[in-house]
Amino acid sequence: MSKLQPVRGTRDLLPDDSRRHRLVVETARAVAECYGYGEIETPIFEFTEVFKRTLGDTSDIVTKEMYTFSDRSGEQITLRPENTAGVARAFISGGLGQRLPLKFFYAGPMFRYERPQKGRLRQFHQVGVELLGVAEPLGDIEVIVLGAHVLEKLGVLERTTLELNTLGDRESREAYRAKLVRYLTARQSELSDESLARLERNPMRILDSKNERDRAVVAEAPSIPESLNEASARFFQEVCDGLDRLGVRYSLNPHLVRGLDYYCHAAFEFTTEALGAQGAVLAGGRYDGLIETMGGPPTAGVGWAAGIERLSMLRDQTPPAPRPIALVPIGEAGEAKALELAHKLRHAGYAIELGYRGNLSKRLKQANKLGAAAAILLGDDELAQGSATLRDLDSGAQESVPLDALADRLARYR
RNA sequence: GCGGGCGUAGCUCAGUCGGUUAGAGCACCAGAUUGUGGAUCUGGGGGUCGGGGGUUCAAUUCCCCUCGCUCGCCCCA
Numbered sequence: 001m002s003k004l005q006p007v008r009g010t011r012d013l014l015p016d017d018s019r020r021h022r023l024v025v026e027t028a029r030a031v032a033e034c035y036g037y038g039e040i041e042t043p044i045f046e047f048t049e050v051f052k053r054t055l056g057d058t059s060d061i062v063t064k065e066m067y068t069f070s071d072r073s074g075e076q077i078t079l080r081p082e083n084t085a086g087v088a089r090a091f092i093s094g095g096l097g098q099r100l101p102l103k104f105f106y107a108g109p110m111f112r113y114e115r116p117q118k119g120r121l122r123q124f125h126q127v128g129v130e131l132l133g134v135a136e137p138l139g140d141i142e143v144i145v146l147g148a149h150v151l152e153k154l155g156v157l158e159r160t161t162l163e164l165n166t167l168g169d170r171e172s173r174e175a176y177r178a179k180l181v182r183y184l185t186a187r188q189s190e191l192s193d194e195s196l197a198r199l200e201r202n203p204m205r206i207l208d209s210k211n212e213r214d215r216a217v218v219a220e221a222p223s224i225p226e227s228l229n230e231a232s233a234r235f236f237q238e239v240c241d242g243l244d245r246l247g248v249r250y251s252l253n254p255h256l257v258r259g260l261d262y263y264c265h266a267a268f269e270f271t272t273e274a275l276g277a278q279g280a281v282l283a284g285g286r287y288d289g290l291i292e293t294m295g296g297p298p299t300a301g302v303g304w305a306a307g308i309e310r311l312s313m314l315r316d317q318t319p320p321a322p323r324p325i326a327l328v329p330i331g332e333a334g335e336a337k338a339l340e341l342a343h344k345l346r347h348a349g350y351a352i353e354l355g356y357r358g359n360l361s362k363r364l365k366q367a368n369k370l371g372a373a374a375a376i377l378l379g380d381d382e383l384a385q386g387s388a389t390l391r392d393l394d395s396g397a398q399e400s401v402p403l404d405a406l407a408d409r410l411a412r413y414r
Numbered sequence: 415g416c417g418g419g420c421g422u423a424g425c426u427c428a429g430u431c432g433g434u435u436a437g438a439g440c441a442c443c444a445g446a447u448u449g450u451g452g453a454u455c456u457g458g459g460g461g462u463c464g465g466g467g468g469u470u471c472a473a474u475u476c477c478c479c480u481c482g483c484u485c486g487c488c489c490c491a
Contacts, residue, residue: 005464005482060489064415082491114489115415116482126491194488210487269491280491307491330449364451372451379449393451 009114009122019319020312021125025107028127028150028306032105035146037129040104042086048076053294054085054262059202065112079111084287084303085294087130092296100133100299107308119278119310128284128305132291135300137235140266140286141242143302147282148248150306151270156314160270160281162249165256166239167224167264168232170289176227177203183221190217207255223254232265239266262289266302275310282306324351325413326367326393330360330379338378341388341403348407350414368393373413376406 006012013021029039048068055061067079080086083106096102107127114120129146131139144162151157167173181203188196192211199206207218228236243250250268258267267285275281284304291299325345329338342352353370355363360377367375377389377398388406391398401409 008482065489110491112490115487116484117486118484120490124491128491205489277486277488278490283491305491310491326451328450360449361447361451366451368451375451377449381449389449391450396451398450 007122009116011121011123015321016318017312019321020315021308023315023319024154024308024311025127027153029105029107031150031153032103032129032146034149035103035142037103037105037131037146040087040090040106041108042080042083042090042106044109045077045079046086046089048078050085050089050294051078051081054088054290055081061112065114067111067113081112082110082305083108083126083128084130084290084301084305087303088291088294088296088301091132091291091299092294096132097297097299101139102130102132104130104132106130117276117278119275119307119313121309125308126305127308128303130301130303132299132301134302135288137238137242137265139300139302140239141246143284143304144239144243144266144268145246145248147268147270147284147304147306151282151311154311154315156272156281156311159274159314160272161251163253163256163269163271164240164243164250165224165253165267166228166232166236167258167267167285168228169235169264172227172229172232173264175229176222176224179222179227180204180207184217187217204257207257218255225252225254235265258285262287262293264288268304270306272310272314274314278307278310280307281310281314321371322351323371323373323413324353325410326353326355326363326370326372326375328355328360328363328367328375328377330377333380333383334378337383341376341378341406345407345410348410350407350410374410 011017032039048066051061051066061081066081069077071077087104087106091097091102105127106129107125109123109125111123113122116122127150129143131143134142144164148157148162151160168176181199184191184195184199184203184206188199190213191199191206192209192214195206195209195211195214198209206214207221209215209218225233225236240250256267256269263285265286265288269283270281271279272281273279282304283306284302286300286302288298288300290301291297327338327342327345329335338354342354345352353367353372355366358366360379364375372393374393375391377391379389382388382400385400386404387400387402389398390401390406390409
């Protein structure tokens, strides 16, 4: 690496990219607020333990994807690979259990040491929501509907499919898991090497393997829905009914799973064909066991996270840059006056571009490139009458405006 | 972490079956136009041909390594 380049899997967000990102974040935040979710910002790094405990020692994220280091006092620190653990930690350390239910929205960078690909970076960004303290199906419904609402506002809902499944409660889940392991063990000679490894540490994940051989085995495997106990089946039915009533379309996918142990009941994923291998755009589920696992009081939780880069890629237009007003001095006197005038107009809330250098022709040319909506010409002629020439750069129309009336006259360019 | 494809100007890409000063379009800068932008014309700047090593009289071109991008696996947002 001789040329100075960004670290693999990281990107600079130039203003155009930044606006695309911001639109995603602002849209999600605004929708979340309609449901009463307030923004939470947890630190970008936590003690490594926080993620080890929540994600489980066997997950890929923990075993090979974390950015972990020891700081100067020897603490083991990890750059957050996801935000749910941080929120749960904040819940516990802040003693927030008194005020349930709690509804949080978050946005920010996450870090995973993965092989970069389209829609997969080492520093990437997510928005997400967490609903704590609601054990009812209404919680699952609200969170899924909120996700669909965000996608709809972004204009990408019709480019995604909502895949839905349930893992059942703990009892159903454990029973199913045991049944599945028994079945797969009996047919392990037919499984891929990867799935063989998963059979040990994370058997449920074999259900969503892309490998053809695995799929053949999985097709005949016992399915989750038929292994649910009565309470779990009823719970899931209520979630489905709620979505039906609100017209949220979904397709049941009994092979959709979450790898982590604390997940239960609803598991869902909005996926798209448009992004190649990285099809999941917004995904989540219920994690009633999580906070307890971390040493907090038993607390229900449901939530999702969405990839900002992926959402941004699904949208095709870039939000336009704001159009400034160019202030164009002509001659020395104009130059001196322009500095003050720019100051005044900016304080009045206008985006003013001072051209810094060049003659009139140059500066207009530059104003044009910046997409300026109008230009204020300030030369000896204008100064003599205490006015400025206001030129509309779209129509070319010009008018003389007294300097003290300028701020008002510019209102239509705001 | 594994496998495939690709790295030539800021961008999109030609080109070299190994051979003198590596090209185009767009973008950029300047001039035509010292109080009027977008168009046009003229001129100009810009490349360690991703980096390192090897083969050769000679490498941007062939070989190896490496870095990066990309597609798939894996993982997931």
